[in-house]
Amino acid sequence: MILESWSIALITCxxxxxxxxxxxxxxxxxxxxxxxxxxxxxxxxKLEERIWLVATLVQFGLVVQIISAILFIYAADYFAxxxxxxxxxxxxxxxxxxxLPALGFKLITIFxxxxxIMVHRLDIGSEDFPYTRLKSYLLLGxxxxxxxxxxxxxxxxxxLEPEIVTSCCGIIFGDAEAGGYSLLNYSSETTVxxxxxxxxxxILAGSLVQLISVQSPKRAAxxxxxxxxxxxxxxxxxALGVITVQVSPYVYGLPxxxxxxxxxxxxxxxxxxxxxxxxxxxxxxxxGAATVRIISCVISxxxxxxxxxxxxxxxxxxxxLLFLLTAGWQPFAYxxxxxx
Amino acid sequence: xxxxxxDRQLNIADYALGxxxxxxxxxxxxxxxxxxxxxxxxxxxxxxxxLKHAASQLLTTVPDITVQKMSAGRQVGFSTExxxxxxxxxxIRSVQPRVWGYYFDENNGANYTVIGVTxxxxxxxxxxxxxxxxxxxxxxxxxxxxxxxxxxxENLGLGNRRAFSLFRPDLSLxxxxxxxxxxxxxxxxxxxxxxxDLKAAxxxxxxxxxxxxxxxxxVANPLEIxxxxxxxxERLKGVRVVTRERIGKTYRVAFGWRSGFGLACLFGAVAAFxxxxxxxxxxxxxxxxxxxxxxxxxxxxxxxxxxxRFWESVIISISAFGLGYLAAWIHLLFFNGxxxxxxxxxxxxxxxxLSLVPVFSFADLLIIFSLSxxxxxxxxxxxxxxxxxxxxxxxx
Numbered sequence: 001m002i003l004e005s006w007s008i009a010l011i012t013c014x015x016x017x018x019x020x021x022x023x024x025x026x027x028x029x030x031x032x033x034x035x036x037x038x039x040x041x042x043x044x045x046k047l048e049e050r051i052w053l054v055a056t057l058v059q060f061g062l063v064v065q066i067i068s069a070i071l072f073i074y075a076a077d078y079f080a081x082x083x084x085x086x087x088x089x090x091x092x093x094x095x096x097x098x099x100l101p102a103l104g105f106k107l108i109t110i111f112x113x114x115x116x117i118m119v120h121r122l123d124i125g126s127e128d129f130p131y132t133r134l135k136s137y138l139l140l141g142x143x144x145x146x147x148x149x150x151x152x153x154x155x156x157x158x159x160l161e162p163e164i165v166t167s168c169c170g171i172i173f174g175d176a177e178a179g180g181y182s183l184l185n186y187s188s189e190t191t192v193x194x195x196x197x198x199x200x201x202x203i204l205a206g207s208l209v210q211l212i213s214v215q216s217p218k219r220a221a222x223x224x225x226x227x228x229x230x231x232x233x234x235x236x237x238x239a240l241g242v243i244t245v246q247v248s249p250y251v252y253g254l255p256x257x258x259x260x261x262x263x264x265x266x267x268x269x270x271x272x273x274x275x276x277x278x279x280x281x282x283x284x285x286x287x288g289a290a291t292v293r294i295i296s297c298v299i300s301x302x303x304x305x306x307x308x309x310x311x312x313x314x315x316x317x318x319x320x321l322l323f324l325l326t327a328g329w330q331p332f333a334y335x336x337x338x339x340x
Numbered sequence: 341x342x343x344x345x346x347d348r349q350l351n352i353a354d355y356a357l358g359x360x361x362x363x364x365x366x367x368x369x370x371x372x373x374x375x376x377x378x379x380x381x382x383x384x385x386x387x388x389x390x391l392k393h394a395a396s397q398l399l400t401t402v403p404d405i406t407v408q409k410m411s412a413g414r415q416v417g418f419s420t421e422x423x424x425x426x427x428x429x430x431x432i433r434s435v436q437p438r439v440w441g442y443y444f445d446e447n448n449g450a451n452y453t454v455i456g457v458t459x460x461x462x463x464x465x466x467x468x469x470x471x472x473x474x475x476x477x478x479x480x481x482x483x484x485x486x487x488x489x490x491x492x493x494e495n496l497g498l499g500n501r502r503a504f505s506l507f508r509p510d511l512s513l514x515x516x517x518x519x520x521x522x523x524x525x526x527x528x529x530x531x532x533x534x535x536x537d538l539k540a541a542x543x544x545x546x547x548x549x550x551x552x553x554x555x556x557x558x559v560a561n562p563l564e565i566x567x568x569x570x571x572x573x574e575r576l577k578g579v580r581v582v583t584r585e586r587i588g589k590t591y592r593v594a595f596g597w598r599s600g601f602g603l604a605c606l607f608g609a610v611a612a613f614x615x616x617x618x619x620x621x622x623x624x625x626x627x628x629x630x631x632x633x634x635x636x637x638x639x640x641x642x643x644x645x646x647x648x649r650f651w652e653s654v655i656i657s658i659s660a661f662g663l664g665y666l667a668a669w670i671h672l673l674f675f676n677g678x679x680x681x682x683x684x685x686x687x688x689x690x691x692x693x694l695s696l697v698p699v700f701s702f703a704d705l706l707i708i709f710s711l712s713x714x715x716x717x718x719x720x721x722x723x724x725x726x727x728x729x730x731x732x733x734x735x736x
Contacts, residue, residue, distance in 0.1 A: 001593075001596070001597075002600075003597050003600035003601050003604060004596045004597065004599070004600040005384070005385055005388070005596070005599050005600050005603050005707050005711075006596075006707065007600060008600055008603050008604065008607075008711065009706075009707045009710040009711050010710075012710060012711055012714070012715060013710055013714065016714060016715060016718045019718075020718070020721075023722070049642065049729040052642045052643060052646060052725055052728065052729070053722070053725040055643075056646050056721055056724070056725050057721065057722075060717065060718065060721050064714055064718070067706075067709075067710060067714065068710075070706070071706055071707075071710055074702075074703050074706060078596075078703065081589070081592055082589050082592050082593050082596070084589075162589065162593050
């Protein structure tokens with residue numbers, strides 16, 4: 001279904017991001033090759049100007065990628081009205097093997113782009129641009145992801161045929177033992193909730209340690225922030241799982257309607273929007289704080305790291321709490337008041 | 341901190357607006373050309389949405405399941421005996437035989453769709469099609485009553501007359517009297533339609549006494565439609581079973597594909613505009629270069645100049661977006677999607693005088709935005725950076 005207005009819009013967004021990525025990567029290569037802060041040559045002055053080009057490209061590319069992700073989910077919702085068996089975006093994204101990986105690549109590039117911007121803000125806040133080389137490596141690392149995202153989107157759209165029979169979200173995210181097939185393949189719904197509660201508690205504790213011991217020795221900071229940085233992705237995936245299998249049926253008021261995408265439609269949007277907003281801001285701020293702390297242990301130079309880590313840790317902790325409260329509200333209300 | 345950031349952005353946006361009004365003539369040309377591009381993209385998108393909406397509304401009149409006999413890959417007539425086979429399927433509310441065919445009018449080269457139904461007088465048979473029944477429905481035995489579409493009435497040149505005749509295959513004449521005409525609102529499906537009694541349709545097409553072209557099955561529980569359709573397919577050999585849901589999906593795929601194809605055809609024009617935008621943003625006049633140099637001398641940073649350029653692009657694209665979107669809305673509402681309707685709807689001698697109603701959809705807005713505003717902003721990013729790196733000493 002490549003000749004659909006949705007498809008053309010998605011491919012346009014991917015093309016813009018890839019072109020920006022290529023220009024940014026080419027500039028990064030030049031920066032890596034010739035960057036010499038001690039020099040006051042014409043080339044160095046030009047390279048310093050090019051930092052702004054890369055930053056503008058990444059910032060604008062990030063905005064396009066966020067719009068592209070929203071577009072992708074809405075397009076999948078539209079495709080569900082055409083595909084046999086699909087009832088919402090979950091069905092159309094699993095209609096072939098490229099839909100969910102494409103969405104995953106979009107989310108990864110959004111997180112990577114946001115982290116890049118955080119590092120960039122700290123970099124330009126310092127006189128000697130301590131992270132310029134690191135930023136260039138990061139951007140070069142992001143390029144394959146952007147190209148992969150574009151390729152996956154095209155492959156998904158090319159292989160999407162109206163005659164494909166797909167499943168609805170109740171089956172895809174259902175219990176594997178009861179339905180025989182489940183994308184999540186979890187053993188028990190309560191186990192997933194228990195795991196999320198545990199990891200949330202650990203993350204909150206870790207962030208608190210990171211917050212109160214900003215001036216701690218490098219080794220201790222590396223251990224705490226390293227553990228936090230590796231925990232946030234697990235927290236994110238578990239949170240998405242819990243939203244799908246535990247929270248969404250309560251929001252819809254239907255025990256077998258397990259869908260993370262319908263939450264983005266009216267009237268569920270009033271819960272879905274804050275839920276996803278709190279989750280993403282929490283993960284971004286938390287991941288940002290931990291990553292920046294790790295970077296500052298390896299490359300010293302920026303004077304604003306402590307302030308940034310303090311602020312980001314506070315934001316991530318409060319957002320995690322807000323997320324947990326929003327996620328728990330509907331099941332709690334059901335247990336207390338019963339029914340709708 | 342957020343308030344200070346917002347304040348800074350507002351001040352830069354204010355300055356950008358002032359700069360744009362100083363070069364009003366040039367910027368107005370860009371806005372108008374860009375609005376034209378957005379108008380084309382938006383018209384396609386909105387006409388498709390309106391057509392999908394109209395089709396889904398009219399689909400409420402289509403039976404749950406339609407059964408047709410196939411032979412050598414083509415549809416053929418079959419006997420009403422098949423109804424007996426369906427009587428034992430639990431969940432079927434009613435089964436109605438129908439004759440469906442096309443009548444070619446040699447006088448004007450038009451094709452009319454002829455449908456023969458069992459109970460013509462019964463309004464429930466044609467529920468949802470909005471029929472204006474004419475008063476005094478008394479018919480002569482020689483004249484068969486028929487309900488006709490507005491397009492048929494015009495093509496036959498009936499005027500105020502009610503009687504008309506059509507040729508049988510052996511070229512003898514069969515006479516009809518108009519008992520009703522279809523509502524203008526349903527003209528998308530009824531414009532070329534003539535509905536008559538089943539026996540009259542068989543007589544007109546020269547079919548056998550019990551021959552029909554399809555069976556219309558009404559199902560009590562909508563959730564069971566697919567199961568019953570499968571069951572019918574197993575009981576009756578060599579038939580095609582079409583459900584209403586399937587027809588709806590086919591409509592959506594067809595309109596979606598045509599809209600995408602139209603947009604792909606527009607791609608050249610859209611790309612040309614973005615190259616123009618890139619070129620215009622790259623070529624700074626000496627006065628503009630001087631302005632940037634002065635701002636830099638006054639203390640503006642490279643980032644501030646890029647933000648200024650960004651705000652200029654945003655103001656231009658949002659103005660063009662508003663204008664183009666409004667023009668597309670007017671084009672659809674008052675001119676019925678005149679320019680792009682033939683591409684989306686197809687063409688025939690009896691053209692349905694369909695009245696399209698614009699439907700607001702966030703999805704449409706998102707598509708139009710990503711196909712117009714985003715590429716425009718993207719085209720101006722690198723020139724914006726380029727202009728921000730001008731060194732004051734080289735200009736002043």
